[in-house]
Amino acid sequence: MILIITGIILNILGIIGIVVPALPGIILNYLALFLLYISRGEEAIGLSALIMFGLLTLLVALLDYILPLAGAKKLGASRTGIIFAVIGMITGMIFFPPFGIFFGLLIGAFVGELIAGKSQSQAFKAGFVTFLGILTSMVVKLMLAVVMTVYYLWHSF
Numbered sequence: 001m002i003l004i005i006t007g008i009i010l011n012i013l014g015i016i017g018i019v020v021p022a023l024p025g026i027i028l029n030y031l032a033l034f035l036l037y038i039s040r041g042e043e044a045i046g047l048s049a050l051i052m053f054g055l056l057t058l059l060v061a062l063l064d065y066i067l068p069l070a071g072a073k074k075l076g077a078s079r080t081g082i083i084f085a086v087i088g089m090i091t092g093m094i095f096f097p098p099f100g101i102f103f104g105l106l107i108g109a110f111v112g113e114l115i116a117g118k119s120q121s122q123a124f125k126a127g128f129v130t131f132l133g134i135l136t137s138m139v140v141k142l143m144l145a146v147v148m149t150v151y152y153l154w155h156s157f
Helices: 002-019 026-043 047-074 079-095 100-115 120-156
Strands: none
Touching: 002 026, 002 120, 026 047, 026 120, 047 079, 047 120, 079 100, 079 120, 100 120
């Protein structure tokens, strides 16, 4: 029973961690499924399902880094813009949670691009694409986290 409660807590923290960068998010959801496998074996979750969720977790974790950078690079975002986007996201998260993450990211990318010598319209475009990439990544992670949480709850009881 302790492992079931621990799994529920891990799922809750995993979903919160999708928005709060300080938590490993989707990895916590997968860890809950792994604990379910350890505690109840294949009667609760099959090894093939565990491996499938593991591969999806790995893929989504990689996309979390690739999507924003690929989108930003496609529109010519500079390294400075991306660094400032990350700084803005962290600053926004600390001082203006929860929406500060998004606005901090957008403002940080914009300021970084201006510092890199881009025009205002280029800086805004690169900042907005970086913002959309991170937002898309969060939505994909949230969808997988919810699926894993429902799977966990369905097979726990």
